Amino acid sequence: MKHESEKKNMEYLQAIFDQSADGLMICDAKGRILKLNKAAEILNGVKASEILGKNVKTLVKQGQIDRSATQEVLETKRQVSVIQTTPRSDYTLLVTGTPVFDDKNNIVFVVVNERDISLIESMRKMLAIVRQESEKIKDELTELTLLELKENNIVAQSDSMKHTLKLALKLSAINASNILIQGESGTGKGLLAKFIHKYSNRNPFIQINCAALPENLLEAELFGYEKGAFTGASEKGKPGLFELASGGTLFLDEIGEMSLPVQAKLLKCLDDHEIMPVGGIVSKKIECSVIAATNQDLENQTLNKKFRLDLLHRLNTFTLLIPPLRNRPEDILELVRIYLKKYNKKYKRRSVIGYKAFDMLQKYEFPGNVRELINIIKQAVVMCDKRSLDDYLMNALNKTGLPADKARPLKTSTRLADQIQAVENEILNQAAIKCRTTREAAEFLGISQPSVVRKFKEHGIRIQKGKEYK
Ligand SMILES: Nc1ncnc2c1ncn2[C@@H]1O[C@H](COP(=O)(O)OP(=O)(O)OP(=O)(O)O)[C@@H](O)[C@H]1O
Incomplete structure (x- = not known):
């Protein structure tokens, strides 16, 4: 009876060995091939009779396989997985060699299984090519936009200007807010702000020069006012630029010229995303990207207490620098x-x-x-x-x-x-x-x-x- 069940087990094992879709191979402690199944013959493009009894080292030497997991198992005495290519069959195989030890911890066999990963490998290569292509397209897009700049008469021949414009494009793509553009007077800060806005696909673009208005007027312009807020104020009150820029971009030019009280109000507005019109009691939600520009050294201004450090940190989430000509x-x-x-x-x-x-x-x-x-x-x-x-x-x-x-x-x-x-x-x-x-x-x-x-x-x-x- 026992003999009968052992016989059955052997039949099962033989069936597993013969019918496995993975290639199976058994090598001895010297690396000689003792047994291999049909799948291993197909995957390696060899007949069993050609390689049985041969050492894996010889197969590598003869170029029948490029590397041998068995050899590495015998050297390291542990399980090893390698990617192996088989010149005869043109497969890419994931080969795992597992040592089998005796009581004295000596290797007696190495069991090798081989799985065809040619499909995965070709997909991986394909993916790498697709990735490369998409990077190229992305770069070309940037180049195209730079070419478009030429059409729009925006000059960027120098590497430094190209770099600034590329960064600006990235910021447009993510609809970034709180961008600080720094550069000397006349370097193109206003032009760059419009450029960032143009490629952000948002509207409208509203611009104000903070140096051009006295403190009170600037505050009223930015945040609006309610009717009768001050002498001379319009009967109906007036929406502020933050409100008018809703959904688009508000460009605050010459931000370094803003007085400290207006800075405080601006900081609150950026923190809370809402504004309080002059003379108003109800605040209004605002939703616009803010780009500020300055030709001053704002860090220095903070040391001289002319510019609030907390506002600077709020405004310069992203900083773009336009070098002098x-x-x-x-x-x-x-x-x-x-x-x-x-x-x-x-x-x-x-x-x-x-x-x-x-x-x-x-x-x-x-x-x-x-x-x-x-x-x-x-x-x-x-x-x-x-x-x-x-x-x-x-x-x-x-x-x-x-x-x-x-x-x-x-x-x-x-x-x-x-x-x-x-x-x-x-x-x-x-x-x-x-x-x-x-x-x-x-x-x-x-x-x-x-x-x-x-x-x-x-x-x-x-x-x-x-x-x-x-
Ligand atoms: N790269 C450029 N290519 C073509 N024209 C440019 C470029 N940079 C600036 N300009 C032009 O130079 C002039 C000054 O630019 P802009 O007003 O944007 O400078 P700014 O830095 O904002 O100046 P300010 O600090 O005085 O406000 C504009 O007519 C603008 O179109």
Whole structure:
């Protein structure tokens, strides 16, 4: 009876061995192949008669398999799994070798099972290719958008500007809020804010220059007011820009100029996502992305107690830096090209710029950055009678240009800050004499009008021809 059941068990084991879809193989302690099933023959592309009794080392040497799990089991005395390719059958196999020990802990057999993972492997390779392709498409998309920038006349030839624009695109894609754009005056902060907004697919874009309004008016503009909130307020009250920007972007330009009380109110609004109109008692929910820009060192401003540190931390969840134009001369040629084309078209001229003037432009410091470059080109196109703008430009740059290597030394103090202050004072005075309005002065100096107002205030200078500046 016992004999009968043993016989049955042997039959079962034989059936498992023969019919297993996995390849099965048994090797002895020297690595010689003692037995293999049909699936192993198919998977390895061999006949049992060809390899029975052969050592796995020999098979590796003859190139019939690229590596042997059995060999590694015998070396390490533990279970080993390897990925093995079989040149004869072109399968990729997951091969697991398991040692069988005797009482004295010596290996007597190695049981090997082999599973075809060619499909998984080819899917894995396919996935890697698809991933690579999608990365490429993503990159191409970014490049495409950068090309689109060209169509929109946004210049980004330099790596630093490309990097900034790529980051900006990423922020647009995730509809990020609380973005702080830092850069000197005229570097393109306003342009970048509009760019981020454009690709975020949200609307509207509302912009305010925090330097252009006195404290009370700025507060009323930003948060709105209820009827009769103050003398002169409209009968019906007025919605604030935060409310008007709902669903879109509110761009707070020159944020560094905001007074401390308005900063406190702004902080609360960003924290609570709601606003309290001036003279109001009920707050209103707001939902808009906020982009702020500054040409000031806000960290420094916090040390001087002119800017709240908590507001800075709230605003600069993401920071984008636009480098000054003098640090990215690669952009100058393209900027000159597009603005020369623009003003030639506008003023029906056919002006050209040669390499000498261009060379000089490339060496120029551009304290007013891109805005100054635009003004230089515009002035030259309008004022120069000759077709070639070279002489005019070289003359103009020599006279007022102060290229980096030709900055005028000052006589009095040797402190750099004093010297800069004195040069600034001299230039501002020239503008105050020549221009009738701060707008004109902004054009003349190649900086924004609010910057002119601020700088005139700092230096105690007044427009002399007109009566605009108080
Ligand atoms: N990369 C650029 N490509 C083309 N034009 C540019 C670029 N950067 C700036 N400009 C142009 O330069 C001018 C000044 O840009 P913008 O007003 O955005 O500067 P800003 O940094 O916001 O200045 P401010 O700090 O004085 O407000 C604009 O006419 C703008 O279109």
